[in-house]
Amino acid sequence: MPDVTFTVDGKKLTAPAGTLLIDACRKAGIEIPAFCYYPGLSLQAACRMCVVRQEKVPKLQTACTTTVAEGQVFITESPEIAQARKATIELLLGNHPLDCPVCDAGGECELQDMTFKYGAGESQFVEVKHHRDEQQWSPAVFYDRPRCILCYRCIRMCGEGMDVWALGIHNRAADSVIVPNVLGTERGGQQLDCEQCGMCIDVCPVGALTSGSYRYKTRPWEMNHVSTVCTHCSDGCKVTLGVRQANDGSEIVRADNRDKSGINGDFLCAKGRFGFDFVESPDRLTQPLVRNARGRLEPATWEHAIRVATGKLKEIRDTRGGNAIGVVGSNRTTNEENYLLQKFARTVIGTNNIDHERTTDYASFARALAGHTGKTASLRDIAQACAVLLVGGSPTDEHPLLAWLLRTNVRLNRARLYIANSKTIKLARQAKATLDLRRGGYDKLITSLDSGRTEFSKAIFAEESLIVIFGEEFRGPAVENLIAWGLKRDNVRFAYLGDHSNSRGAADMGLFPDLLPGYIPVTAPGAFAEYPNLPAAPGNSLPQMLDAAAAGDLGALLVVGANPVSHAKLDPSILQHTFLIVQDLFLTETAALADVVLPAASLYEKSGTVTNTFGDIQIVRKAADRAGVKPDFEILVRLAGGMGIDVSTLVPFGKRGTTGDLGQSRGAQSGEADRHSVWLEANGLEPKLSPFDPLAALDEIERLVPGYTLDRVNLFAGNDVHTEPASPGPESGFVPVSALTAPELVVPAHDTLFTSGALGRYSRALGQLEQHQANELAKSELAKSAAD
């Protein structure tokens, strides 16, 4: 659309013709109040708060439905308009309960803010207010009709945004009421049968919809709001954690993303929004455990536990060699921790026996793309893509943010979504065309695409550019075939779907027995030459380590944030000859067998970076605190120190940092301390005075890991920064398939909307939601069979 110029409050503004006036004004810094308008959702013009005066138009116009055109003149603030808005608020407050002192929204309520701004401080309302009792619709969602101002944001968010359509409106006029999709009966009230994402609570401008996990717990101003990254799936949503002081540290009381920063905007799924409570689980480990002479795990001090662990590790390394020790890394720890872990394994223990529980074959992905740049798609690319081909996977369940972005892109930008799947997935509702792979399976895909006979393949070929998103259905050679197909056309980019919050980071950081960070083979000449004593031969993969343990050849196993006993359904007895050290949040099946258990901090209790499955790196900021636990980074450094290593060889701290500006030069700008520190961090000048500072490891990652050349300003400002497995290409030694990157090693987690491995098991909120949905499902099945 061509730009047009129009006047708002005497200011000349320019915007593309057809832009909504409210958007154009907000962009220009002119705030127009609105309850019902919500960017990205359909227009309502119901709240009448955004009324403005347009020249030559007799009545006040709603800015949310007025599109700008050349030469228009608007006034957005005048006594007339202020009176109109004040009157609207007075009318709303008539039936509103005015229970602000106890209302969850008090302090961050849009109605409260508007009342304050337009001064509707007195009420002439002396009638009886409408009252309805509060309803609980699910463990997550409560509805308080009296507080509801009927802006319909929740209904639209649920329907248009989530494509769930679980909320509706019943009755009319003053009796109108928002209702959930499960009819109440004499036995139970109305219920919500939905994805339980809580988006309706998030968009509610008042306290009508409240969250089961947050309500009546705190006041908004009592919390610190820390922006970090969700620890559940591999989409890497930014999440703003509301944190409050607690007896044993600080507790997370709320998760949302109201500042709309990050890739996800305001989106969060049930796991991101309610699944943070595993950190408060009473089952959380808060002190180290050491197996005593009677074979029982008993609490110990950190010093004692580290001494026992390192003493044994050192003894085995020195007597039986590094290859008698194995290391298993995590899909949920930060890049810095993963990097440090592999460096610890390779340089301190001296073994390539390092692996992680692979959920996707990132190694094949990297290999297939070796030598090519600009071929991976970030989440932002996907959010703006003209055409997306989704092969396999079930994003609605396993990648809620991806599903949200695809839906939004189709809805708002008319993107074309093509789906090839062996099942019918919910996103098919947004698809322009689908290809049923029920017969023939995914092997048939490329033939089918190349045939050019079907409408589907014709449509794909007609696309000028295409992003291909595929899941774990593709491993090993299948990944390479698919990518080779795309590379033949120069307009195809790829994204590969993995499972956990930092599965991609674990792979990128070289938690492989045969690949160093950046997918560089351990056998590549001169790779990571600065690592002292780097073993030249590939080590054992996780199953091989477990086989060695069963054969009595594995002296010790260090497991960081992983649960191979449960994951590989192991017979526990095979580990009886292995000294087992486990760093974890909970006493998992693996930790229960350990000789030393070290209580680790969750992702919400540490800082660092994580990489989502699309290769977007984001910064993780420490939000909560739990007395007794330590970040894995610190634990690893202490293990190395305990083994007698000069930890500065492991973590390059104290090198450049001391020359950094500690703030002395700020002078008159001392009020800008925050921005200044961002600048320092961005330029690598902040002092890394501690060996426990993960940023020191990030410096080394940036220096040594191909592809991790980071836009630090954006990264530290809290934005996502795209990386790709920019391995130097086949000519620099990127090796062909090795047995160790075999696709069988990949075991996808297939987490659902309410499960998240061990974290999900210890989340009461997610358990309740899963239970609720299972009950609703059972009930609706019952209803169906009764109707038959």
Added chain:
Amino acid sequence: MSPKKAKSEPATVFSPELAARFDALVKKYPVSRSALIPMLLYAQDEVGYLSNAVVAEIARRIEITELEVRNVATYYSMLRFKAAGKYNIQVCTNISCMLRGAYEVYERFREELGVGSDGVTADGLFSLEEVECIGACCWAPAIQVNYEFHDELKPDLVPGIIGAYRQRIEDRAQDPFQNKEKDA
């Protein structure tokens, strides 16, 4: 749970005639949900009110959720979710009728029937409802009993109207051809 029946046409809560009518109605519009309001009205006429089963079947027929059916159905005050009397007496009390004495008429109905607004007599024959304009202002005050109008009313005419309907039921009971009529 009883074992599910073999694949067959899903059971309907409507008569074969109405089911056939709905089959045709759904195909009549470019978007099948356009048939929603006529379906609700016809269903209410046959069943007497919009039971859960009616809502479920209509939702299924036009492929929208039950919630959406209820969103629409609850909006309209002439659509009911509870059974009304066999003869639903709707007394208009809007301005024209009010000025011409509708409240006196309404009050008389209340006395005669012994029920309040939205009430149903114990025998299930009559229900009373105060409604907004029924479009008979020229002959105010007017009432509507099911689909029949009675206008230019006075309170004294009320017992006669009720009596006439009672008589009709008695006549039907004696008429072998009429008492087959399906009661809602």
Added chain:
Amino acid sequence: MVIDDQTCMVEFALRTMSFYAHESCGWCIPCREGTDWLKKTLTRFHAGFGTRSDIDNIQYLAENMLGRTFCPLGDAAAMPTIAFVKKFRKEFEDHLNGMPCPFAREGVPQLTVV
């Protein structure tokens, strides 16, 4: 519409407003809340529990509905209400101080809200 001088204009305003309160779809705030509020106030007022400030408030509410609603139903509710207060203020004042409706007739129920 012709109305004789034996008709209570407050009752008339109330019946008009309860019609609009019933017909309001509830979409936009001024109409949904305004008609409901006015209906409640007029009911109370007509029953003899009104105060002098109610009369001004009725006019204030109606004036603030006028021209602010999504569809003209709000206007249609507001315009006669403003006229009732402006043209028949005396009849409103006659209901003050706990006085029953001056036009109340024997045997006719007081208008209550359904």
